[in-house]
Amino acid sequence: MNAQKVAQIFGWVFIVVGILGFVPVAMIGGTVGMAPSSLLGLFPVNLVHNLVHVAFGIWGVMASKTAAGSMQYCKIGGVIYLLLGGVGLVGSITAMLNGFVPLGGNDAFLHLALGAVLAYFGFMGAPAKAAA
Numbered sequence: 001m002n003a004q005k006v007a008q009i010f011g012w013v014f015i016v017v018g019i020l021g022f023v024p025v026a027m028i029g030g031t032v033g034m035a036p037s038s039l040l041g042l043f044p045v046n047l048v049h050n051l052v053h054v055a056f057g058i059w060g061v062m063a064s065k066t067a068a069g070s071m072q073y074c075k076i077g078g079v080i081y082l083l084l085g086g087v088g089l090v091g092s093i094t095a096m097l098n099g100f101v102p103l104g105g106n107d108a109f110l111h112l113a114l115g116a117v118l119a120y121f122g123f124m125g126a127p128a129k130a131a132a
Helices: 003-020 047-063 067-089 091-097 106-124
Strands: 037-039 043-045
Touching: 003 047, 003 067, 003 106, 043 047, 043 106, 047 067, 067 106
Parallel strands: none
Antiparallel strands: 037 043
């Protein structure tokens, strides 16, 4: 697997997760407002969080069209998600940001895992092979 495939997969997954976050609470736990709720009962989300997921997903799908774009997406996205995971683990910062974007709970661990995968393919992954 290379950075282009990772960017494409992550992009579509982020778009789907962002859209699922808007599905009413009674169905899967999403939200349509700023009040945080738990997507699938596991991950805190709100309007801003959902919009960020959709935007990050669109960026991934667009970046996956070129090797250089996908490497940049994986590098920048990896650093962002590692930072978000770290912030989510620090209780006082998380409490301060939860009014705007919920980052704590299971999200912190998921962000760290996503960041590690993205950073690996961005910084350590092999570039895509040229088409024959």
